[in-house]
Each structure stands twice: as C-alpha cells, then as structure tokens.
Amino acid sequence: MSYNDEIDVVHLTQELMRCPSVTPTDAGVLNVLQAALEKIGFECHRLVFSDDNTPDVENLYARFGTKGPNFCFAGHTDVVPPGDLHAWTVDPFDSIIRDGKLYGRGAADMKAAVACFAAAAQRFVKSRKGAFDGSISLLITGDEEGPAINGTRKVLEWMSEQGEHIDHCVVGEPTNPNELGEMVKIGRRGSFTGFLTVEGTEGHVAYPHLADNPVPHLVAMMQALDQMHLDDGSEHFQPSNLEFTTADVGNPATNVIPKFARATFNIRFNTHHSLDGLDEKIRALLDGIAAERGASYTLKVLKNSEPFLTQEGDFSKLVAGSIEKHVGLRPELSTTGGTSDARYIKNYCPVVEFGLVGQTMHKIDEHVPVGDIEMLADIYTSILEGYFAD
Structure with a gap:
C-alpha cells in the first residue's frame, strides 16, 4: 500500500478506456480500477448480481476508512457501443490524445470522471497521511448504460445489508452543456x-x-x-x-x-x-x-x-464553491436532462451530479479536453478537502 504514489489521472483514464466494456461486458476495466484503489489503501468488494432475463453484471464498492461520515463518489465503467467503426477517425478503444483532446468511447461518459475519483482520493489521503475523521468510498457499476437492474440499485441494497452507510454522494455524470463548471445537477425528473x-x-x-x-x-x-x-x-x-x-x-x-x-x-x-x-x-x-x-x-x-430534488444547502454550496475555486464560474444548479443512477442513491443520502462536458457523449469521436480531466480531478479533491475540513 502506498498512497504517496501519485495517480496520473490521464493515464488511468486511458487504461480504463482501453477496456472495451460495452454493457454488460466488464472487459477487465474493474481490475484496472481496483488495482489503483487497492494501492492507495481502499478495501474493495467485487459484486456480481443476476436477475431473470438479464445478463450478470460486475460492480465494485471500495472504501478507504472505517469511520463516518462516508463520502461517496458514484459512477459507471460500462459504455454504449461505438457504432459505425468506419465513421470514427480513431479506434474508439485506443484512447488517443490528439490536439490536446482525449478521444475514445467513454471519455466523456464517464471513465475520465471515474479516474478523477481515484486521483482525488489519492491526493486527499496523501495530504492527510492516511488519517482523517471519516471515509471515502466509490460505488462503480457496470450496468448504467443498460437495463440498470444488476447495478447501482443492487449494490446499494447489498451495502444496506452489510451496514454500509453513505452520508453524501457525488455522481460523475457529464453535466455541463458547453464548458466545465457550468452546471451541477441537484435533481432529476x-x-x-x-x-x-x-x-x-x-x-x-x-x-x-x-x-x-x-x-x-x-x-x-x-x-x-x-x-x-x-x-x-x-x-x-x-x-x-x-x-x-x-x-x-x-x-x-x-x-x-x-x-x-x-x-x-x-x-x-x-x-x-x-x-x-x-x-x-x-x-x-x-x-x-x-x-x-x-x-x-x-x-x-x-x-x-420518481423525480427527486436535493435541496440547496451546505452540500450543494460546497460542490459549487469547489467548482468556482478552480474554473471561476458559479455553476447553475439544475434538474435538466434524463435519468441517472442518482435516482437510486437519493433514497440513501443527499446526492448531486457533476462531471465533464457532455457534448460528445454517445457520439462518434467522443472526446474531452485533457485539461478538463485534470481540472475535474482538482475539483473533486477540493470537494473532499471541504467536506472533511477540520
């Protein structure tokens, strides 16, 4: 275990993206993430769930620390199919950087955000030398882009059975319409x-x-x-x-x-x-x-x-303030867009969503600026620092 070893967030993103984890296939992507988290000191649980007429799905719950409060990052490592391979200008699973942008399936939605979770956790744990009053957890599913039957909902049920409680959660879905920092989702229809x-x-x-x-x-x-x-x-x-x-x-x-x-x-x-x-x-x-x-x-x-709304308060202010600190924008607190796994998490704790720009998600030549990935890791780190402020 060595939380002193820095996680290169862009490199980790590329490693995750090179696993062709089209729902429900894992393709080794959770092995990559688990190895990075265990090196920091996370205790990892691989959870496979089944249901009638649906494929088995692998999920991951990882936690650093045993005390409360437990701050959770939630997201998914499954991606939608790449579509017409001949229409791509790059191999969708090669994870190529070109002109300062990272190209490939899952860049925006949402393997980069998952890598940012891990990088932020490593930086924060290192800054506290592994000791702070609370825990950091990651809830990662392989079934968000599919039926969403054997994913987050069942992980949450398993956590409840195990006595695992989360106090607040940030979901890393791409929430910004045009530029990083524009929008935080505090609810969904x-x-x-x-x-x-x-x-x-x-x-x-x-x-x-x-x-x-x-x-x-x-x-x-x-x-x-x-x-x-x-x-x-x-x-x-x-x-x-x-x-x-x-x-x-x-x-x-x-x-x-x-x-x-x-x-x-x-x-x-x-x-x-x-x-x-x-x-x-x-x-x-x-x-x-x-x-x-x-x-x-x-x-x-x-x-x-059902629709849900996380009322504006200290938690949403912490997230918004952390964003403004790094990008100079005060984000809009919005409920626009479709559904996400936040619809399950809201039954267990207050939850907001913030990730990268979503303009190219699910599209041919999906891509995000490399600088946005690095900035998102900085924002997540600041959220942790504010959350566990002495």
Missing part, C-alpha cells in the same frame, strides 16, 4: 412509460359496419394525451412533458381493417406528480375516451423512476 393498445374487430375495408377500426380510437386517445396539460414547471423543474415514441399498426394489407393499433409514450415529470398519480390520471382520461367511442384498450406501464 421522473420517467413514466406507457404502452397503449387499442383492440378492434378486423374486417374488410369495404364492409366497415362489420368491423371496428382501432386506428381512429387510438388517434383520439393519442390526441387527448398530447393535449393533456400536466403542469407549468416549478422553481427547480421545467414543465413535465409527454412524448410519443412510436405508433404502430403493423398491417401490410391495404384492404383489411386491423385488429390492433398501438402507441408508446414516455412522460418526464417533475415533483408536481408521482408515478402512481400519473397512472391514475392517464387511465381516467383514456377511460373517458374509450367510453365515448365504445372502444376497448389496455395500458401497460413502466414506472421507471
């Missing part, structure tokens, strides 16, 4: 998905009185859902929105009235609503349309996540 099926009676188009066409019924229901006013937003959240993602009949014949018509929609919603409340609201609306038209429908739903 919830996600509700609906699968709407209208059943009719199929028949010949020339004899509509012998059939019941489900398509007009579906169109009426979609129109009612589209016109439904959810809310006007709030101080911290933008208005909730319902978006249709597909409408399907799957009928190849031009002279047959189909039996089924289907549509799928997703609602991103703020704290004016709950998953159960939306379920009741939508079914009441559809029941009314169905009754008016004499239609028959079924609605299956996925209650993906």
Whole structure:
C-alpha cells in the first residue's frame, strides 16, 4: 500500500478506456480500477448480481476508512457501443490524445470522471497521511448504460445489508452543456412509460359496419394525451412533458381493417406528480375516451423512476464553491436532462451530479479536453478537502 504514489489521472483514464466494456461486458476495466484503489489503501468488494432475463453484471464498492461520515463518489465503467467503426477517425478503444483532446468511447461518459475519483482520493489521503475523521468510498457499476437492474440499485441494497452507510454522494455524470463548471445537477425528473393498445374487430375495408377500426380510437386517445396539460414547471423543474415514441399498426394489407393499433409514450415529470398519480390520471382520461367511442384498450406501464430534488444547502454550496475555486464560474444548479443512477442513491443520502462536458457523449469521436480531466480531478479533491475540513 502506498498512497504517496501519485495517480496520473490521464493515464488511468486511458487504461480504463482501453477496456472495451460495452454493457454488460466488464472487459477487465474493474481490475484496472481496483488495482489503483487497492494501492492507495481502499478495501474493495467485487459484486456480481443476476436477475431473470438479464445478463450478470460486475460492480465494485471500495472504501478507504472505517469511520463516518462516508463520502461517496458514484459512477459507471460500462459504455454504449461505438457504432459505425468506419465513421470514427480513431479506434474508439485506443484512447488517443490528439490536439490536446482525449478521444475514445467513454471519455466523456464517464471513465475520465471515474479516474478523477481515484486521483482525488489519492491526493486527499496523501495530504492527510492516511488519517482523517471519516471515509471515502466509490460505488462503480457496470450496468448504467443498460437495463440498470444488476447495478447501482443492487449494490446499494447489498451495502444496506452489510451496514454500509453513505452520508453524501457525488455522481460523475457529464453535466455541463458547453464548458466545465457550468452546471451541477441537484435533481432529476421522473420517467413514466406507457404502452397503449387499442383492440378492434378486423374486417374488410369495404364492409366497415362489420368491423371496428382501432386506428381512429387510438388517434383520439393519442390526441387527448398530447393535449393533456400536466403542469407549468416549478422553481427547480421545467414543465413535465409527454412524448410519443412510436405508433404502430403493423398491417401490410391495404384492404383489411386491423385488429390492433398501438402507441408508446414516455412522460418526464417533475415533483408536481408521482408515478402512481400519473397512472391514475392517464387511465381516467383514456377511460373517458374509450367510453365515448365504445372502444376497448389496455395500458401497460413502466414506472421507471420518481423525480427527486436535493435541496440547496451546505452540500450543494460546497460542490459549487469547489467548482468556482478552480474554473471561476458559479455553476447553475439544475434538474435538466434524463435519468441517472442518482435516482437510486437519493433514497440513501443527499446526492448531486457533476462531471465533464457532455457534448460528445454517445457520439462518434467522443472526446474531452485533457485539461478538463485534470481540472475535474482538482475539483473533486477540493470537494473532499471541504467536506472533511477540520
């Protein structure tokens, strides 16, 4: 064990990126991270979780120290597929530096941030000579970009069973729209998905009185859902929105009235609503349309996540102040964007998100400036220094 050996944050990022850990494949990436953390003095737990109809996933929980409070960095080492390899100007898993930028899958989302976790921990532990009142932990999953079934949620459940408690958490997702330091996420909207099926009676188009066409019924229901006013937003959240993602009949014949018509929609919603409340609201609306038209429908739903908000206070001020110290910007405290694993962590402790610029995440030639990686490690180090200030 030698926390005195400096972690080269860019080199560690490259080592992580050279492991092609496309969800759910680990590809050795957690071995790389675990070796770096154990050298500092972290106790590491490799956790493999399984579930029906999903692949097994490897995760890592690592902790330095045994006392509280326990400050946690959380993130993921899995990445999305690279897509068309011929469209890349570099090998997506070679981790090449060109013109001051690091290219490759996972650069922005979010292997660089994971490397910054480790580098910040090493610097802080070295500055305290391994002794401080508290603990630092890393919660790293290999299942964030996939189903998110065998990842962070199950690690948190395992931690609870083991008596592991975290007090505050920073998730390293790429939060900045254009430049490092612009934005910290202090909450996220919830996600509700609906699968709407209208059943009719199929028949010949020339004899509509012998059939019941489900398509007009579906169109009426979609129109009612589209016109439904959810809310006007709030101080911290933008208005909730319902978006249709597909409408399907799957009928190849031009002279047959189909039996089924289907549509799928997703609602991103703020704290004016709950998953159960939306379920009741939508079914009441559809029941009314169905009754008016004499239609028959079924609605299956996925209650993906509730919205959450970490109230502004000492923790968010610490993170914002650490950012401003290094980049000269006071970040916006925002709730925009999609979902992240913070939706699970918020049930255990206050959580905020801050990472790199997200402009190229999931894109061809994903990249980040090398200077931003080094600066992010400095910011995370300052967060630890402020958190454990004497």
